[in-house]
Amino acid sequence: MxxxxxxxxxxxxxxxxxxxxxxxxxxxxxxxxxxxxxxxxxxxxxxxxxxxxxxxxxxxxxxxxxxxxxxxxxxxxxxxxxxxRIVMFQDPTLYPWRTVRANVALSQDISGRVDRAAVDAAITMVGLQGFENAWPHQLSGGMAQRAALARALVNNPxxxxxxxxxxxxxxxxxxxxxxxxxxxxxxxxxxxxxxxxxxxxxxxxxxxxxxxxxxxxxxxxxxxxxxxxxxxxxxxxxxxxxxxxxxxxxxxxxx
Amino acid sequence: MTQTTSFPLHDIATAPDTATAPRRAWRPGLLPWLAGPAWCCAAFVTWFWPDADDFPATDSLAIACAIIGIVLVPVALLPRFSAKAPWMIALALGLAAWEGVQAKLLLLPRPFFGTPQDLLDVFVTDWRKLGDSLLHSLGLLAVGYITGAVLGVVIGVGLGRSARFRYWVQPIIRLVGPLPPVALLPLAFVIIPSSWAASEALMTLASAFPVIVLTWSGISAVDPAYYDVARTMGARDRFLVLRVALPAAAPQIFVGLFMGLGMSFAMLVVAEMLGVKSGLGFYMQWAQGWAAYPNMYAALVVMSLMCTGLITILFRIRDRILGWQKDGLKW
Missing domain, CATH: 3.40.50.300 (P-loop containing nucleotide triphosphate hydrolases)
Known part of the structure; x- marks a missing residue:
């Protein structure tokens, strides 16, 4: 959590x-x-x-x-x-082939330590609940940057x-x-x-x-x-x- | 994915595609109900108008048309059918016209132009050999194409990611790739002892080249920021290639796979006509040798269905994998 x-x-x-x-x-x-x-x-x-x-x-x-x-x-x-040490760039650089949830879970996919609850918590934290299954191209600029923020924060950097x-x-x-x-x-x-x-x-x-x-x-x-x-x-x-x-x-x- | 449509989407313009919808609302009206009668009409022409010559299977053709016509009458109730109705009517009218021009009036020179019943007769009497040829073609194609596709993706990734690999492999690709594989056919049949292995090698070559080039270009075009994002989270090369580079390049890779499939079709037919003693190409060659033109037409029909079927399968796979794309060609 x-x-x-x-x-x-x-x-x-x-x-x-x-x-x-x-x-x-x-x-x-x-x-x-x-x-x-x-x-x-x-x-x-x-x-x-x-x-x-x-x-x-x-x-x-x-x-x-x-x-x-x-x-x-x-x-x-x-x-x-x-x-x-997690970086967040000027562009959200979400992976377009991953849903919002899968994007937020990126660091967990890399480390192999899956924690769905932490992903959901990070999504809620940035106010994107309800958009977990949306594709990045369906998000506005602000929403995409929120998703990038959730992706950066999901594993407590x-x-x-x-x-x-x-x-x-x-x-x-x-x-x-x-x-x-x-x-x-x-x-x-x-x-x-x-x-x-x-x-x-x-x-x-x-x-x-x-x-x-x-x-x-x-x-x-x-x-x-x-x-x-x-x-x-x-x-x-x-x-x-x-x-x-x-x-x-x-x-x-x-x- | 299904959930996304209920969101207040940011980009409203992409939601309902009004541009491609017909300008005037389609009026199903009478058209669906005309499809059945149109086929019955084709059956009527076939049955009652006497043939100009002694053709086989005229009765079977008429019965088949009549069955289609009768089945289409209740089908007209299905709302989905109304979009297909004009095509069904056109097919029936086309068949009736072909029947009239060739089977009844013999307006076109024989034996190059067959009649519908000739074609039907081939399917009825020779389906075993046609099916066998189809299976042989599919087997030959599958081995060569899949090898070429896998090899193409691997080499393309290597070219896109490794400077040393590029140094050694790029000149070879540049030299060999653009050469039409057909040009290597005589050589291949001489240096490779079995014509099957020679054909597989050439089909691999034919399908690999477009896959290599497009995978390479797709991998080179991946936004470096995608790698940075994963690297700051501790991703290693394996993850960067399999989970970042390949999905990012997937749209291009599928173009390559599509082009490679086309190349391998061409190579398949040539190989079967010149070396391999089985398959649809061989069947066609054999039919032509015996001036059995209806058999050749039948083989062409089967081949065309095979090719379009395989392309459809490829596009289905693409649509599944690239479902995230905003828009894509619909096959």
Whole structure:
């Protein structure tokens, strides 16, 4: 069953650098990134488009190995993907040949540990009950992203890695999903690392907002948001922070 | 699956397909009731109009038409029948016309053009040999096609997933694949001692090539994000191939299987006409040698039914496996 007994995961990035060979030339993407993420934090990563935030997420997820530096998950080196660190992408990437239920059960199919009750609980948790047997193409964008969320949460991950998960949703669906994400994080107590382009979203949800420079990305600022939830988007403190962050991201102060 | 239709679906436009529905509502009206009389009419023409020559089985044909006509009268009550009624009427009229033109008036040169009763006579007298030929053809086809299909999927997956496999196998596929397998027939019959094995080898080759190319293209086109999703959950290669790549590529693979089946039909007939001493192709060759044209027509009918039946089976399997697709060709 869904519960909050699995402890959250802490992540340590120690001087991590990474890059790609593009057209035969080495292009650095991340440069000496140092990050210490405590268990249970909600981290928002902001930065100019294409700066390497998503690459950072792929490294933490274990989908790629960094060229240099050390990455630890609870003091154990990250050597590959693991079921305690689940990624949710900008697109729901549901498998079109699986029903909603079978999509949510994906991680169980992979591990071979089938737990139907957990699947049903995850589907109910994201409000998709009644759609268990629907095909992905029958879902709206928001519903598909909910299904992807259920798929990510079904086996109680200790770290949820979110790559602009709400980026393609319409603004109203987005607000609902933000609230739900927050509720789930508060209920279940996992660690969240989320890339977003929406400064306001970062400020409303995160306990810490980290801004990156343009490529090769390095940490520009690391702001702890010490405000209680529910935060109000018109809170003057948040508005001031928002202006500061926009300046760091290269927008003029009077924007 | 059945449950989905009751949902308030997001995409309403896909639900009832109004575009393909006939513009004017079909008026069943009288048409279903005309099917029976049309067949009785064909029976009447066959029975009462004297044959131009001494044809076999004229009486049987007339009786068969009459039975069909009588059965169709109560069938007209079935609502499902109304959609098929025009075809049944057209068939009856077509048969009556053929009967009139050839059996009664002999307007077309014989023996190349047979009469309906000639054809019926072949089925009545020679069904054992036709059935035997059909079984031999099916057996020959099954071994070659299934081997080719399995081999094609395996090689296609290898080409799509492994760079080293691609390095060694792709040039061979490029060289051998586009060659019409028929061109290898003389060679195959010489180097492979049994004509059966040679035919199977060529049929395997014929069906494998389209399956290889389309499986390969399907596997290469799989969204890399699908792999990422499974990999972050700890999936290994086996899962990625069998549970991610293959289902994602399945629509393309089925196109390949369909094309491969067509290729293997062609190879089957050629092999049976030139080497294998059994099967429908051999039967046709033999019938032509004896100028037994009605037998040839009968073999053609059986062959056509066999081919369309096998394609139908393939499409049924496809529809089952690809039921998740939003829309698909209906065979």
């Amino acid at each position: 869904v519960n909050a007994t699995t402890p959250a995961l802490g992540i340590l990035l120690d001087d991590v650098s990474h890059g790609y060979d593009i057209g035969g030339r080495f292009t650095p993407v991340l440069e000496n990134v140092n990050l210490n993420i405590a268990p249970g934090e909600f981290i928002a990563l902001l930065g100019p488009s294409g700066c390497g935030k998503s690459t950072l997420l792929r490294l933490v997820a274990g989908l790629e190995t960094p060229r240099a530096g050390r990455m630890l998950a609870d003091s154990a080196p990250i050597t590959g993907p693991g079921p305690d 200790r770290l949820l890695i979110l790559d602009e998960p709400l980026g393609k949703l319409d603004s109203l669906t987005r607000l609902t999903m933000q609230t739900e994400l927050l509720r789930l994080w508060q209920d279940r107590g996992f660690t969240v690392i989320m890339v977003t382009h929406d400064v306001e979203e970062a400020l409303l949800l995160a306990t810490r907002v980290i801004t990156f420079s343009a490529r090769p990305a390095s940490v520009v600022s690391d702001i702890t948001i010490d405000l209680p939830y529910h935060r109000h988007r018109d809170d003057p403190h948040l508005l001031a922070l928002r202006r500061d962050i926009l300046v760091q991201l290269g927008h003029s102060a009077d924007w």
